[in-house]
Amino acid sequence: MTAPLTVLLVDDQPIIRSGFAMMLSVEEDLEVVGEAANGREAIEMALREQPDVIVMDVQMPVMDGIAATREIVDRGLGRVIILTTFDSDTYLFDALRAGASGFLLKNAEAEQLVEALRAVGHGHSLLAPEVTQRVISRMAAAPSAPPLGEGRARHADLLGQLTSRELDVLRLIGSGRSNHEIAVELVIGAATVKTHVSSIFAKLAVRDRVGAVIIAHESGIV
Known part of the structure; x- marks a missing residue:
């Protein structure tokens, strides 16, 4: 039997982490190996657990998801899916440039989360067409985008x-x-x-x- 993909959940809201962990607990091919409340904890836990996929919130205390994603990707500690709400996340493209492998909306259905983790865990990127359209619409206005x-x-x-x-x-x-x-x-x-x-x-x-x-x-x- 193939070993399950290991997942690290990173969000400063315990209820979101718990909700995701509960959803994933019934999937035989996915295993949550840890939860972290900020980017610094995520890096420390990624070093310890070596997860296949890290689901990363962006706006968190101590260290935000962008800085954590950049360090995790640079050090080869796992592939990152950014947890985002497009209406409030002004750091979206910085996160992409930091090396995130894809997006997951916080209001995603359970099956979307599961399929996203499987895709990224097996080396694919996750940029759904409908998400891409929203990325495109913001890219020109992103303050960090070059002329x-x-x-x-x-x-x-x-x-x-x-x-x-x-x-x-x-x-x-x-x-x-x-x-x-x-x-x-x-x-x-x-x-x-x-x-x-x-x-x-x-x-x-x-x-x-x-x-x-x-x-x-x-x-x-x-």
Whole structure:
């Protein structure tokens, strides 16, 4: 039997941690190995427990989720899903740039949480199309986003490595399309899309779809 994916829950509200832990307790392939109330505790617990996935709130005392995510990713202590409420989280894109592997809305259904943990735990990114659209709508207004010209110049060498077809795929990734939607729009096979996406990630030196979306928008190709 395959070992369950281990999960660390990080939120300064005990009721949220308890609720998530209760939801996950019935899943045989997921195991909550710890709970932390702030980013500093999360790092210490990640060092000790080596979780596969860390569900991370953003706004917390002592150390916020952005700083904790950056350190956790840099030290290879686990993959991070950001817990966020879009209406109040002004640090969303800083968290992405810190290396988060995806998003989870605090009002997500139980099955969404479970599927998100499985996806990220097995090395995939989680950027659902509907979430991408909201990310895109805020990206231009994000105070930490570089000016368009600066972003285009900074990413020019990376983008220059992409083929014309890969640029087409990157534009659609940046617009929030799923692999299936890209295949339909470009009239190519799903396996071909997957190959293009993997090549794009390698050439842009990004871990996942999140990084590709950021580059697509910072460079102005979307």
